[in-house]
Amino acid sequence: MFVLNRQNSIANVYLAEIRDVNIQGDGLRFRHNIRRLGFLLGYEMSKQFDFSKKSLTTPLTNTEVEVPDEDIVVITIMRAGLPFQEGFLQVFDHANSGFIGAWRKEGTKEVEIDLNYLAAPDLNNKTVILADPMLATGKSLVRATEALTNHGTPKSLHLASVIAAPEGVNYLNENLKVDFQLWTCALDEKLNNKSYIVPGLGDAGDLAYGTKL
Ligand code: URA
Numbered sequence: 001m002f003v004l005n006r007q008n009s010i011a012n013v014y015l016a017e018i019r020d021v022n023i024q025g026d027g028l029r030f031r032h033n034i035r036r037l038g039f040l041l042g043y044e045m046s047k048q049f050d051f052s053k054k055s056l057t058t059p060l061t062n063t064e065v066e067v068p069d070e071d072i073v074v075i076t077i078m079r080a081g082l083p084f085q086e087g088f089l090q091v092f093d094h095a096n097s098g099f100i101g102a103w104r105k106e107g108t109k110e111v112e113i114d115l116n117y118l119a120a121p122d123l124n125n126k127t128v129i130l131a132d133p134m135l136a137t138g139k140s141l142v143r144a145t146e147a148l149t150n151h152g153t154p155k156s157l158h159l160a161s162v163i164a165a166p167e168g169v170n171y172l173n174e175n176l177k178v179d180f181q182l183w184t185c186a187l188d189e190k191l192n193n194k195s196y197i198v199p200g201l202g203d204a205g206d207l208a209y210g211t212k213l
Contacts, residue, residue: 001169004041004185011040015186018162019201030207031083034133037162037185038087042129045158045183046091049127070127070155075120075148077102077132077140080205084131084162095129096121100147102140104195111136111195113143124152133204135161135184137195138171145176156181162204163188165197 004011014033017023024030049068056063075098076085089095098120105112128148132141141159157180159172164184168191172182188197201207 001182001184001187002044003187004037004044004183009040011037011185014040015162018207019199024201024207027208027210034083034162034204034208035087035090038084038131038160039090040087041160041183041185042088042091045129045160048181071125072096072127072129073098073121073123073154074129074131075100075144076130077144078117079209080133080203081131083208084133084160088129088131088160096126098148098151100144102144104140111139113139115143115147118147120148120151122152123148123154125155126152127156127158128154129158129160131160133162134197134200135159135164135168135172136191136197137165138168138175141168141172142175145178145180149178158183160184162186163197163200165189165191165200167191 005015014036018030018033046068049070051066052069053064054067056065072092072095074085074088074095076082077100101117102113102115105114130144157178159180160183162185164187188200190198192198
């Protein structure tokens with residue numbers, strides 16, 4: 001698992017701002033920070049991609065550069081994931097996108113996930129990034145990954161979050177039947193009894209887009 005804040009960088013400032021109750025209420029800044037974290041995680045991921053030589057001509061000569069070979073699809077779970085996905089799309093200019101509608105069912109003792117919308121391209125041989133900002137129980141990511149199997153077999157699957165809980169990471173490791181790599185900006189302490197991440201940041205969807213009815 002890659003954890004961005006294991007090494008100190010400017011990302012710590014963006015993470016601090018999305019957590020801080022005195023700052024996170026500014027929705028524009030919250031979305032901006034989530035986008036920037038998506039950008040930075042995408043940059044880190046790109047270091048692992050396959051590269052090949054490409055010829056080009058500068059004003060002075062012909063030369064070769066190394067560029068990534070990957071055919072990337074960035075998929076997110078709405079609505080909280082939208083600014084995170086946008087950050088990845090700012091790094092990967094030619095990536096395609098996918099969208100999943102999923103939410104926690106109300107009134108059930110255990111967290112149960114309903115999935116009612118999926119729009120994604122053919123994923124055969126693609127480098128798939130599934131971006132979900134809060135990896136809490138891990139159930140939405142497992143449900144989303146299972147639903148995506150109908151769209152083909154990716155070359156690689158990268159699960160990306162802003163903040164992850166250890167319980168969610170364990171759930172993915174125990175329940176996902178496909179190979180994946182996990183990327184997060186921070187790995188927090190635990191889940192509380194409402195399955196919110198602690199210390200976490202609260203409800204990422206509400207902070208990005210306002211409270212729902
Ligand atoms: N979703 C959120 O928005 N926050 C959490 O802490 C867990 C899931």
